[in-house]
Amino acid sequence: MSSHGNSLFLRESGQRLGRVGWLQRLQESLQQRALRTRLRLQTMTREHVLRFLRRNAFILLTVSAVVIGVSLAFALRPYQLTYRQIKYFSFPGELLMRMLQMLVLPLIVSSLVTGMASLDNKATGRMGMRAAVYYMVTTVIAVFIGILMVTIIHPGKGSKEGLHREGRIETIPTADAFMDLVRNMFPPNLVEACFKQFKTQYSTRLVTRTIVRTENGSEPGTSMPPPSSMDNGTSLLENVTWALGTLQEVLSFEETVPVPGSANGINALGLVVFSVAFGLVIGGMKHKGRVLRDFFDSLNEAIMRMVGIIIWYAPVGILFLIAGKILEMEDMAVLGGQLGMYTLTVIVGLFLHAGGVLPLIYFLITHRNPFPFIGGMLQALITAMGTSSSSATLPITFRCLEEGLGVDRRITRFVLPVGATVNMDGTALYEALAAIFIAQVNNYELNLGQITTISITATAASIGAAGIPQAGLVTMVIVLTSVGLPTEDITLIIAVDWFLDRLRTMTNVLGDSIGAAVIEHLSQRELELQEAELTLPSLGKPYKSLMAQEKGASRGRGGNESAM
Structure with missing residues (x-):
């Protein structure tokens, strides 16, 4: 059956519908859906309800965990728990973070190597170009939305004297941060890259003249x-x-001089670069590389099965992560005034990008309703809100896309690890918006050239954020330095950054997921041509087809058992 029947814009034959035609098809589709919903309600039984609860157990438990966590946190705030008590309370959430971070390293390496090895260089190049264009376009749009929102709402109106400062900012030269990014792309020791990143340190020496x-x-x-x-x-x-x-x-x-140093944390950018190159080499080895392809494919499958176990603990961990963060806030009053308007501006900008621009891109390219797709990503989005880390959410994102939405595994293995590393729409929007907010509270009028500089710098900084240690702080310093704004004023927005960071992460994860679906749709021809050439049995067909076969086989077994 042709797939064009699912499109609002195409006939069964593939010819494009006119405006009247697709409006009529849209009306018919809505009527059919309303009729199906009415019939379901009329024929609903207890068995249907139980089946729905079983099918959506993960999502329901995760949403419930968020609601309970927020309620529990506000119920406990009057008791003014000590820092030690809050840490004890947040311990179950810390365990979830450690479990997910434990899987990130083998998941990134195995998925990228397998994804690269399963495609020929020509197909990989085309998909890589599509991914790069998608990442760049969405990031530029996000920066534009951030600048537009902060200019219209103008949250920095007034004096900065009434704003609460928190923490201390270390000024880092832009050139050193950029060189750290390039250095981290090529780690000299792969073992060390699993737990350390290169970071320029600074020392003083006595100079005598x-x-x-x-x-x-x-x-x-x-x-x-x-x-x-x-x-x-x-x-x-x-x-x-x-x-x-x-x-x-x-x-x-x-004299202050730069010296080599390091910071704790996975060098994700270096591992991504190595894994992509290693996978391409294995793919070029054809039959000789089959053993390595089988190994990494089996490793990836084993990691995903571990994700299936850990995912049952996710609602508990998310509950305590969110509750613990709310309890850590010393004064909720900081959310008022200018900082409250700033927070609202960021939320509106992120909502417009995640709820408007990204679904519109999905709809225009795939001609499908984006909101069922977003609903299928709900658990990954809530996990992103709880962990505030795109990398830590990566295992859940894989599961939602592959098992829930049937996106081809050759696409997810290629797009998701790279996207989690370089595609940061929410971060780019936030940095551009925050820089102009700091200019506003300093009564600093930015001209068109400076706004353009902020746009370019925020885009570049968000792309390289994963390769820079303490990325959120360093990239913001780079953006402010580019137009001569005071870097110490970052302390004005740190008080609400923990909350906005979670919303940014949700936007980043959604952008990566929609990117995977869009690239899969645009790469159908390459995927079909590869099906006959692939040597991996588990990658011989799109994952969507494998899921359909497994479901058909399970229904067949169920029918035989009932007959017996």
Whole structure:
């Protein structure tokens, strides 16, 4: 059956419908859906309800965990728990973070190597180009939305004196941050890259310089002994007199110099670069590389089965993660005034991008309703809100896309690890918006050139954020430095950053997921051509087809059992 029947814009034959035609098809589709819903309600039984609860157990438990966590946190705030008590309370949430982070490293490596090895270089190049264009377009749109929102709402109106400062900011030169990014792309030790990143440190050294001055204060060479027009005795006397009149001044001062250092954390960017290159080499080895392909495919399958176990603990961990963060807030009043307007501006911008732009891109390219797709990603989005980490959410994102929405595994294995590393729509929007907010509270008028500089810098900084240690802080410093804004004013927005970081992560995860679906739709031809050439049995057909076969087989077994 043709897939064009699911499109609003195409006929069964693949010809494009006119405006009247697709409006009529939309009306018919809505009527059919309303009729099906009415019939379901009329024929609903207890067995149907139980089946629905079993099918959506993960999502229902996760949503319930968020509601219970928020309610529990506000119920406990009047008791003013100590820092130690809050840490004890948050311990179950910390366990979830550690479980997910435990799986991130093998998942990134195995999925990227398998995904690259399963496609030929030509197909990989086309998909990579589509992914790069998608990432760049969505990031630029996100930056534009952030600038538009902060300009319209103008949350920085007034003085910054009433704003609460929190923490201390270390100024990092932009050139050093950029060089750290490039260095981390090529780790000298793969084992060390699993737990460390290169980070430039700074030390001071004592510099001593000797300055020679003459008696009258001039530099040496400006006052020389007179020519020896007299006899040798007189000339010698003049030379001695000049030498005694020369002063030597020793100056000592401290100089800050960059030195090699490191920061704890997975060097995700370096591992992504290595895994992509390694997978391409294995794919080029054809039959000789089959053993390695089988190994990484089996490793990926084993990791995903572990995700299936850990996912049952996710609602408990999310509950305590969210509740613990709310309890850590010392003063809820900081959300009022200018900071409250700033928070609202960021929320509106993220909502427009995640709820408007990304679904519109999905609809325009695939001609399908984006909201059922977003509903299928609900558990990954809630996990992103709880963990505030795209990388930690990666195992859940894989599961939602592959098992829930049937996206081809060759696409998810290629797109998701790269997207979680370089595609940061929410971060780009936030950084551009925050930079202009800081300019507003300082009564600093930005011209068009400076706004353009902020746009370019925020886009570039968000793309390279995963390769920079302490990315959220460093990238914001880079954006502010590019237009001469005071970097110490980042302390004005740290008080609400923990909350906005969770919303940014949700936007980043949704952008990666929609990107995977869009690239799959655009790459159907390459995927079909690859089906006959693939040597991996588990990758011989799109994952969607494998899921359909497994469901058909399970229904067949169920029918045989009932017949018996």
